[in-house]
Amino acid sequence: MHFQDWLAACVNNVEAALEKALPGANEVPVELHEAMRYATLGGGKRIRATLVYAAGRAALQQGVAIDSYSHALDKAAAAVELIHAYSLIHDDLPCMDDDVLRRGQPTVHVRFGEATAMLAGDALQPLAFSELAQMPVAPALVVQAVQVLGRVAGSLGMVGGQAIDLASVNQTLTLEQLQFMHRLKTGALIEGSVLLGAIVTGATSETRRALETYGSAIGLAFQIVDDILDVTVDTEGLGKTAGKDADENKPTYVSIMGLEESRDFARKLYEVAIEAIKPLGDSAIRLKELADFIIHRSY
Ligand code: GRG
Numbered sequence: 001m002h003f004q005d006w007l008a009a010c011v012n013n014v015e016a017a018l019e020k021a022l023p024g025a026n027e028v029p030v031e032l033h034e035a036m037r038y039a040t041l042g043g044g045k046r047i048r049a050t051l052v053y054a055a056g057r058a059a060l061q062q063g064v065a066i067d068s069y070s071h072a073l074d075k076a077a078a079a080v081e082l083i084h085a086y087s088l089i090h091d092d093l094p095c096m097d098d099d100v101l102r103r104g105q106p107t108v109h110v111r112f113g114e115a116t117a118m119l120a121g122d123a124l125q126p127l128a129f130s131e132l133a134q135m136p137v138a139p140a141l142v143v144q145a146v147q148v149l150g151r152v153a154g155s156l157g158m159v160g161g162q163a164i165d166l167a168s169v170n171q172t173l174t175l176e177q178l179q180f181m182h183r184l185k186t187g188a189l190i191e192g193s194v195l196l197g198a199i200v201t202g203a204t205s206e207t208r209r210a211l212e213t214y215g216s217a218i219g220l221a222f223q224i225v226d227d228i229l230d231v232t233v234d235t236e237g238l239g240k241t242a243g244k245d246a247d248e249n250k251p252t253y254v255s256i257m258g259l260e261e262s263r264d265f266a267r268k269l270y271e272v273a274i275e276a277i278k279p280l281g282d283s284a285i286r287l288k289e290l291a292d293f294i295i296h297r298s299y
Pocket of ligand 1: 043044045046047084087088090091096103158159162185186223226299
């Protein structure tokens with residue numbers, strides 16, 4: 001199957017899983033559920049979900065069919081997208097980045113009001129863990145998955161990175177400080193997505209270590225590419241930088257390293273990621289293609 005077809009199939013699968021996981025739009029409290037659905041089903045590249053599927057495939061023991069894990073992978077993929085959707089809702093709030101557009105549409109607080117937006121984000125988070133709890137795999141693997149998602153989404157991961165990011169407005173950061181912040185804010189959930197896929201299909205500890213290296217490198221590369229796109233591509237239509245935006249006063253890779261060095265750094269991280277998965281051979285082909293996609297994306 002060509003990469004684009006595989007990607008489209010992953011997106012379909014996770015969107016069907018999200019549709020199943022989310023309460024219906026007519027379920028009370030209606031406005032809260034509408035807001036949760038609006039935030040979660042309204043597009044997005046679904047990179048984190050596709051990393052779950054790709055890592056699950058790469059970690060599969062020889063001779064085992066991926067089909068026996070597809071339901072569990074759907075649930076893990078939905079879980080990371082639910083956490084991602086909640087983080088975007090909260091990140092867009094007036095008390096954070098105060099953005100009015102996301103994925104080309106009004107942000108959740110603009111459409112539903114601040115209180116509902118906050119609650120929608122709050123409600124998406126436990127739903128993610130509930131999805132993991134329903135994965136049809138050995139209970140010990142469910143426990144590991146819950147522990148990993150808790151770690152990467154919490155104060156030592158994404159939320160911690162966001163706290164450092166907010167504190168860095170109008171501050172001068174060193175490259176090391178910027179990197180630490182992004183490893184937590186953006187990188188942790190991306191690395192966690194890779195790990196969840198690996199846990200679901202029962203990766204050996206050696207494979208898990210390889211995938212950790214891949215996930216950590218590609219997670220940081222994703223953020224660097226994001227910073228590069230912010231200055232090289234007009235993303236207004238995608239709502240990335242629309243409206244009053246605290247981002248203007250935040251340090252980025254491009255502001256600290258310059259454009260060309262940022263590109264070089266992203267390429268180096270790509271090479272680290274590719275090197276890490278080489279021992280996994282053909283089973284890691286989708287991870288290789290996703291790394292290419294992340295590095296070369298234009299949106
Ligand atoms: C508020 C708890 C909390 C956390 C927010 C991830 C994050 C932390 C904020 C997102 C803000 C942002 C624009 C970060 C830059 C990198 C990034 C995560 C971009 C958005 O992810 P994509 O490009 O989005 O995967 P799509 O729309 O494709 O899902």
